[in-house]
Amino acid sequence: MKSATPKVLHELCGRSLVGHVLAAAGELDPEHLVAVVGHAREKVTAHLAEVAPGVRTAVQEQQNGTGHAVRMGLEALGGAVDGTVVVVCGDTPLLTGETLKALAATHTADGNAVTVLTAEVPDATGYGRIVRDGASGAVTAIVEHKDASESQRAIREINSGVFAFDGQLLADALGKVRTDNSQGEEYLTDVLGILREAGHRVGASVAGDHREIAGINNRVQLAEARRILNDRLLTGAMLAGVTVVDPATTWVDVTVTFEQDVVVHPGTQLHGATHLAQGCEVGPNTRLTDTRVEAGARVDNTVANGAHVGPQASVGPYAYLRPGTRLGLKSKIGTFVEAKNASIGEGTKVPHLSYMGDATIGEFTNIGAASVFVNYDGQDKHHTTIGSHCRTGSDNMFVAPVTVGDGAYTAAGSVITKDVPPGSLAVARGQQRNIEGWVARKRPGSAAAKAAEAASREADGED
DSSP states (O other): OOSSSOGGGOEETTEEHHHHHHHHHHTTOOSOOEEEEOTTHHHHHHHHHHHOTTOEEEEOSSOOOHHHHHHHHHHHTTSOOSSEEEEOOTTOTTOOHHHHHHHHHHHHHHTOSEEEEEEEOSOOTTSOEEEEOTTTOOEEEEEOGGGOOHHHHTOOEEEEEEEEEEHHHHHHHHTTOOOOSTTOOOOTTHHHHHHHHTTOOEEEEEOSOGGGGOOOOSHHHHHHHHHHHHHHHHHHHHHTTOEESOGGGOEEOTTOEEOTTOEEOTTOEEETTOEEOTTOEEOSSOEEESOEEOTTOEEOSEEEESOEEOTTOEEOSSEEEOTTOEEOTTOEEEETOEEEEEEEOTTOEEEESOEEEEEEEOSSOEEOTTOEEEOBOSSOBOOEEEOTTOEEOTTOEEESSEEEOTTOEEOTTOEEOSOBOTTOEEOOSOOOOOOTTHHHHHSTTSHHHHHHHHHHHHHTTOO
16 A cells, blocks of 8 residues: 555545444354454554454464464454354455355355355456366365466456354364465465365355455555445435435545435535435535534535534535534525534524634524634633624624624624623724825825826816
């Protein structure tokens, strides 16, 4: 990956690579779930503790092959275990729980000692090949690409690296795996031959979509997997009743949820625990993270993080909703408005060019253009409260902490530093003073002076 970030911690669609694999494995409802960690294990273990606290970790001090890794995993469980052991790779984010369930079901139904998940791919370069018995079709071996003959390299059915084993037989066979191969490693795939030679049944379960088993080894493959998973998520949303106007420019995380009749316009990104309720409309060119948009709301050209947009509310274009922003029923946040930790009441409008930080605004209030809630004194944040049915003038500064009572007005250009009683008009600005003739005296001969002189002659009735 050419990165300081361990490969399995690279993200796509809201989860790390290993996070996707753990989510798929979790759908099996396993009695034990063990992650084998080696390279950069401190970072990987910390990540696992955050996203999957129920997962046990096993340390592979030396990366001596896949068989060795599985041995370390079994040792973390005390050795051989009863029942089925499913082994998956940490870099296959497209693998689904459904496919793992089918693998486990095939393993049990066929009475196999081991069942390998396979797929037929257009280009098998680099993958282990599935070698079958010509007569019965049984799996006889898995041969790594570097160890394969020319005829074996022509095989298109490949090993996914995902297996279901009989737990007792697996532990015994791992003790017999040798390292006489080109890498000097313990190959997990050698277990198949060992079990087969011992007279046990080796079977296969073929994945319906070969892309599910694709491993990620560079950023190109990461981008390709992101596109595939994103398309899968959007297809599911559209089949459930969501209109996605342009899937090619719409990106979603696996944790995003939708209700019916949502419309998502082009250039929209939906991340984290974002939820779009019935009939709302989002985009174009909108990025929502951990944001809830209620029924019938409209969000246009907006960035929102940790916000709650109420029913039938209107946001944007070009708005920024920061964490803690809550918009009430039919409220409005307009063009070039930023809000942070602000509660906006039902029917309240903040139409233009304003900043609301640490604020509570009541119902059916109108905030004038170019208003700023001055919440920070250089050390602490303070709160501003605006009541219901208020009308605040344009270019107001509300210097917190300050309260404007219900039904109050504030004059344009005012700096409000004191509480305003309900029903009052607050005027906090200097009186205007006109100094006549200033331009003629201070800017003689200028275009402004000439225009003023002409206007003066016109006013006096001169030609």
